[in-house]
Amino acid sequence: MNESYELLQRIKGKKPLIHHITNWVTIYDCANVVRQFGALPVMAHAKEEVADMVKNASCLVLNIGTLTPDLIDAMIIAGKKANKLNIPIVLDAVGAGATSLRTKETKKLINELRIDIIKGNSGEIATIAGLEAEVRGVEAIKAEGKPIDTAKRLARETNSVVVITGKQDIVASKDSTYLINNGHEMMGRIVGTGCMAGSVIGCFAAVEKDRAKAAAYALAAYGVAGELAAKKSKGPGTFKEQFYDEIYNLNEKKLKKGIKIEVQKSL
C-alpha cells in the first residue's frame, strides 16, 4: 500500500485527539483541517486545564501566531505534561524573527520542552538557528544560508525534526532529509495554510513514530490536495472550499499518483 495513504488510514482509524494551543487568526482552520484528515481537534489554552486536556491527546500542536506571555506559560505547562507522557509536540514558530518577543519565546519553548518537530518558513527557522533573517510580520523576506543546510544543522543541534515550508518543503532529522515537491502557489495566497500545515503534521505525527517521515508525508498529502483544488478554482475563495473538499476526498489513487518526495539519508 502507498505509505502516505497508509498513514492517512491510520489517522481515520484511530481518530487521534490533536490538542492545539494556537493563535486567534487561524484557529478555526487549524481545527477544521484536522477534522477533514479524520482526526479530532481540540483547542484549549487555560493554564488551569491544558495539562488535563493534553493527557488524552496523541499530539500537541503549539503555534505562536498571536502569542502573549500568558499563552506561552500555558504552552510550557502543556508541553511538560506531553513530554512526561511521550506525546509528540509540534511547534510552529510563526513570526519568529519579526519581534524580539517571538524570537525569545520560541527559544524558551525549545529550551524548556523536548519539541519533536519545529516548523517555520525560511526566515523563522534561520532566526532560530541564530542566522540573519528578515521576517516581515509572518512572511520570510530573506534568510542567511541555504535552507536545507540550516534545517539539517538545526536538526542535529536540537535533535528535533526541522521543517521549512516554502515552494519546496524541507523536512530534516539527524538521519534523513525529505524534499517535498507538492503544493500549489495558490496555497500561499490565502491566510492560514501555513498554520494548517502544522496541524496536519500533528495528525500524522500522532500515528507515526518516525517523525520526519510523518511530517514529510503530511506535507505531501496536504500539497496534493492543494494541487487538485487549484485546478477547480478561480481565485482564493473558491480555492479554499475546494481545498477542504479535496482533503476530505483524498484516496489511495490520488496520493499514489500525486506525491513527489525525495529522500536523502544523512551520512
Added chain:
Amino acid sequence: MNESYELLQRIKGKKPLIHHITNWVTIYDCANVVRQFGALPVMAHAKEEVADMVKNASCLVLNIGTLTPDLIDAMIIAGKKANKLNIPIVLDAVGAGATSLRTKETKKLINELRIDIIKGNSGEIATIAGLEAEVRGVEAIKAEGKPIDTAKRLARETNSVVVITGKQDIVASKDSTYLINNGHEMMGRIVGTGCMAGSVIGCFAAVEKDRAKAAAYALAAYGVAGELAAKKSKGPGTFKEQFYDEIYNLNEKKLKKGIKIEVQKSL
C-alpha cells in the same frame, strides 16, 4: 402557517440581538449563522461591558469551548444581569467531562445562574447529570444511560430545557420531549456546526417563550438546511457554503416539507 416558519418570520421581523460570550474557534460562524437566520449577533466578553451589552439583548448564549476562569467570570456577570431582566440564557457545555475545569465551571454556571436551555452532546450532558461519560476533546465517545432518559431527568432536576445533539436531537423539558430527525452526517464532519446550533437555538428562544419548542424548531430548521446543502456539495468545503445559502434561503415550503419532529408529552 407552519410553526417553524412562523418562528423564523418572527426572528426576521424582530431582529433580536443575540449576545454571545463564546469560544475563539467558532466565534465567526456563531455570529454569521445568527445573521443568516435574520437576527443580530454581538460578541462581547469584557467584564467591564457584558452587563451593559446584555441589557439590549433578547438572548444570551454562553459557550465554554475555549473557557478560562476570566471568561467564566464574565459569563456570571452577564448571566446575572440576564436573569434579572428575564432574558433567556442558552449554555453550550462544550467539552464538559473532558477536563475537570470544564466540568467544574459548567456546574458553577448552572448553580449560579438560571439557565433556560442547557445544550451538549451525549457525553457532555451525561457528565452534567453526574453519570459516567467519556468526552475526547469536544467529542462524545461514550455515556452511561440512555440519552433521552438523561435529558428528561436533568430537565426535571434543573428546571431547564435540556438539549442533546446527535444523530437524533433530543429536547426535553419537564413537560415535553421533542425528538428531531433532521440534519445530515456532513454537519458532523465540519468544525462549528455544534456551536452554531447553540446560536440558532438562541435566535429562536429570543422570540418564543416556550423554550423547548423554540429549541426543537431551531434544530429542525437548521437540520433541514443541512440536508438541502448536503445534496449540493461534494465535500465539507462546498457543504459549508451551501449550508449558509440554504439557511438564508429557507422558506415556508422547504420547512413544511422537511421538518421531522416527534413530540411526547410528559406524564
Added chain:
Amino acid sequence: MNESYELLQRIKGKKPLIHHITNWVTIYDCANVVRQFGALPVMAHAKEEVADMVKNASCLVLNIGTLTPDLIDAMIIAGKKANKLNIPIVLDAVGAGATSLRTKETKKLINELRIDIIKGNSGEIATIAGLEAEVRGVEAIKAEGKPIDTAKRLARETNSVVVITGKQDIVASKDSTYLINNGHEMMGRIVGTGCMAGSVIGCFAAVEKDRAKAAAYALAAYGVAGELAAKKSKGPGTFKEQFYDEIYNLNEKKLKKGIKIEVQKSL
C-alpha cells in the same frame, strides 16, 4: 491610468505590512482580505511586542469589536509608536455607542493618539461626535443628524479623515468629501464585511498619503468586487467565496467601469 487601479498596483508592488490589533470574530477575514488585495497582514496584540511589530508596518489598524481594557492598552502602545514613526492609523469604532465601555475607550484612543482615519457606521460616528444614536450590538439603528454633516464636522474637529459606511459610503476630510456609490446589499448580510473594509482602507492608506482619497478608493474597489460577486452567488455562503475571488481578480478594466465616486471640495 485609472486612479483606483494605480493604488492597487502600488499595494501589489510594495506589499506593505498591515499590523492589526483587532477583534476575535473577524480576525481571519481581516487578515485574508489584506492578503487578497496584495498586502501582508499581521495580527499581534501582546503589549510586549506591539511597538516592535508596528515598526515594520506601513499601517496600523485598530478595531474594538471585542475590546478589553488590556487590548486598549496594547492599542495605545502600538499607536504611540506608530504616531512617532508617522505610520498611519485606522480606527474602526465597532459598537461605539452600544456600551459605555466602547464609547469611553473609543474617545480615549482618539484623544491619546493621532488617528488618521476614523471609521464606523452612522450610529458609531454619531456617538463619537457627541450626538444621540442607537447602536444595537454592532448595528446602527438610528442616529441624530445627517451622516454627511456629522462626518464633515467630526473631520474638522479631529483633523482626521472620517468614514461612515452604509448604503452610500461617506469619506470626509477637512478639505474634501467623497461619496461612494459602490457595494451590494449582500455585503451587509454577512458578518465581517464592515471590519474587512477597515482593513482594506488600511492597505490603501499604506501607499497613499492623501488619506481621504485612499479611503474612498479602497471602499470603491472593495464595493466593485462585492457587486461582481453578488452576480455569481445564490446566498451568503457562495457570495463570500466569490467575493474573495473577485477581490483577487480585480483589474484595470473592472475598476474603471465599476467605480462610482463623487467628490465635493470643501469651501
